[in-house]
Amino acid sequence: xxxxxxxxxxxxxxxxxxxxxxxxxxxxxxxxxxxxxxxxxxxxxxxxxxxxxxxxxxxxxxxxxxxxxxxxxxxxxxxxxxxxxxxxxxxxxxxxxxxxxxxxxxxxxxxxxxxxxxxxxxxxxxxxxxxxxxxxxxxxxxxxxxxxxxxxxxxxxxxxxxxxxxxxxxxxxxxxxxxxxxxxxxxxxxxxxxxxxxxxxxxxxxxxxxxxxxxxxxxxxxxxxxxxxxxxxxxxxxxxxxxxxxxxxxxxxxxxxxxxxxxxx
Amino acid sequence: xxxxxxxxxxxxxxxxxxxxxxxxxxxxxxxxxxxxxxxxxxxxxxxxxxxxxxxxxxxxxxxxxxx
Numbered sequence: 001x002x003x004x005x006x007x008x009x010x011x012x013x014x015x016x017x018x019x020x021x022x023x024x025x026x027x028x029x030x031x032x033x034x035x036x037x038x039x040x041x042x043x044x045x046x047x048x049x050x051x052x053x054x055x056x057x058x059x060x061x062x063x064x065x066x067x068x069x070x071x072x073x074x075x076x077x078x079x080x081x082x083x084x085x086x087x088x089x090x091x092x093x094x095x096x097x098x099x100x101x102x103x104x105x106x107x108x109x110x111x112x113x114x115x116x117x118x119x120x121x122x123x124x125x126x127x128x129x130x131x132x133x134x135x136x137x138x139x140x141x142x143x144x145x146x147x148x149x150x151x152x153x154x155x156x157x158x159x160x161x162x163x164x165x166x167x168x169x170x171x172x173x174x175x176x177x178x179x180x181x182x183x184x185x186x187x188x189x190x191x192x193x194x195x196x197x198x199x200x201x202x203x204x205x206x207x208x209x210x211x212x213x214x215x216x217x218x219x220x221x222x223x224x225x226x227x228x229x230x231x232x233x234x235x236x237x238x239x240x241x242x243x244x245x246x247x248x249x250x251x252x253x254x255x256x257x258x259x260x261x262x263x264x265x
Numbered sequence: 266x267x268x269x270x271x272x273x274x275x276x277x278x279x280x281x282x283x284x285x286x287x288x289x290x291x292x293x294x295x296x297x298x299x300x301x302x303x304x305x306x307x308x309x310x311x312x313x314x315x316x317x318x319x320x321x322x323x324x325x326x327x328x329x330x331x332x
Contacts, residue, residue, distance in 0.1 A: 019286060037327075045326040075318035084322025087300060091327065094293040094300075101290035105282045131328060140328035143321070147332060154330035155302055230328045 022100045025248040029119075030096015033241030034089040040236045041088055044229035046081060048142055051222055053077070056144035059217055088237075096241055099126070103245065109173055115253065116246030123242025129165035131234035137161050138210045140230040142222060146212050154210055172196045301329045 075083070103122055110118040138158045146154065172193060179189040214223055300316075301324050308316060324331050 019283070023286075023289075041322070041326050046322065049322055049325060075315065075321075079319060080321045083319030084324075084326060087320040087323030088326065091297050091300060091323065094297050098290040098293040098297075101282060101286045104286070135328055138330055140325065141331075143325055143331075146330060151330055151332045158330050159298075226325075230326055233326055234328060 018104070021252050022104055022249070023097060025245055025252065026096045026098075026100025026103075027093050028096070028248060029241045029245035030093040030099065031089065032092075032244040033096060033237040033239075034092020036240035037088050037092060037233050037237035038085050040229065040233040041084065045226065045233055046084075048222060048226045048229055050077075052142035052144050052218070052226070055218055055222070059144070059215065088233075092237060092241070095237070096245070099123070099241060099245060106173075109177075114246070115249040116243065119246030119249065120239075120242040123238040123245075125169055127235055127238035129169060130162050131231065131238070133165050133204055134158050134161050135227065135231055135234075136204055136209065137207065140227050141212060141214075142218075142226040145214055145218065145223070150210075150212065154212075157210055168200050172200075301327065302331075 099122070103119060106122065107115075107118050110121045112118045112121055138154055138161065175196060176189055176193055179192055184192070214220075300320060321331070
């Protein structure tokens with residue numbers, strides 16, 4: 001890769017290597033996040049899904065003794081478990097790619113000095129907006145709880161919450177920038193941001209939540225275990241993605257600046 | 266060329282993202298949605314329901330609404 005164009009690359013190394021490398025960092029970080037998420041899936045979530053499906057089968061008089069849940073498609077439990085693992089990995093890589101692009105677009109807005117710090121901040125924001133807040137308003141449920149009559153509405157609300165969350169984050173950052181432009185002191189800016197976040201949190205907790213009626217045969221601790229497992233799983237995904245993305249970018253920059261110095265002198 | 270800026274304290278100022286990269290990110294996010302929830306919006310009903318079942322555990326685990 002480093003062959004014939006090296007002479008003309010010195011000046012644009014940072015720009016030229018950026019996109020190929022950035023996307024590779026994103027994909028690798030996403031895969032790492034997906035892997036971490038899969039570990040949690042198998043340790044914390046699959047056992048609960050297994051318990052839920054047993055109960056679901058009992059409720060429905062075991063009419064689908066072979067396995068898959070109520071839709072009646074010809075997929076076995078094992079296929080669902082392997083499929084679930086692959087799904088999480090694929091979703092991880094796709095989110096990692098999107099993360100790399102969004103990171104390139106917004107990284108200068110974060111005050112952290114290092115790529116690791118900035119990537120972790122962005123990952124924490126992503127976890128909050130696409131996992132934590134939706135989990136409060138449209139909680140994750142094990143199989144056998146959600147009604148197919150309401151799934152369309154729940155999905156719409158879930159997507160709206162994420163969209164509003166992203167817009168809210170944008171508004172808070174814009175507010176912060178406006179405060180900088182007007183020369184408001186750091187303490188004032190901090191207060192402004194804290195107030196905006198507090199208002200956001202207040203809205204999240206005061207708006208009526210979409211709560212499905214949990215069938216009485218399903219124990220409360222099963223639902224609780226599932227929701228905790230699901231949140232730990234998404235937290236593992238975003239945290240690992242943020243750390244790996246930050247570390248990889250950091251290493252690339254280090255390598256870039258070393259080769260720049262070697263060529264420049 | 267700013268050789269002095271150490272990689273440790275790299276403070277980016279530009280935010281230029283080429284259009285294709287933004288499009289790629291949008292496609293990736295759309296694919297996540299299609300995999301997790303919109304299974305039958307692009308595929309035949311049969312394929313859609315197969316994908317829906319195969320992604321079942323992943324969808325529930327990631328907290329995406331489902332029945």
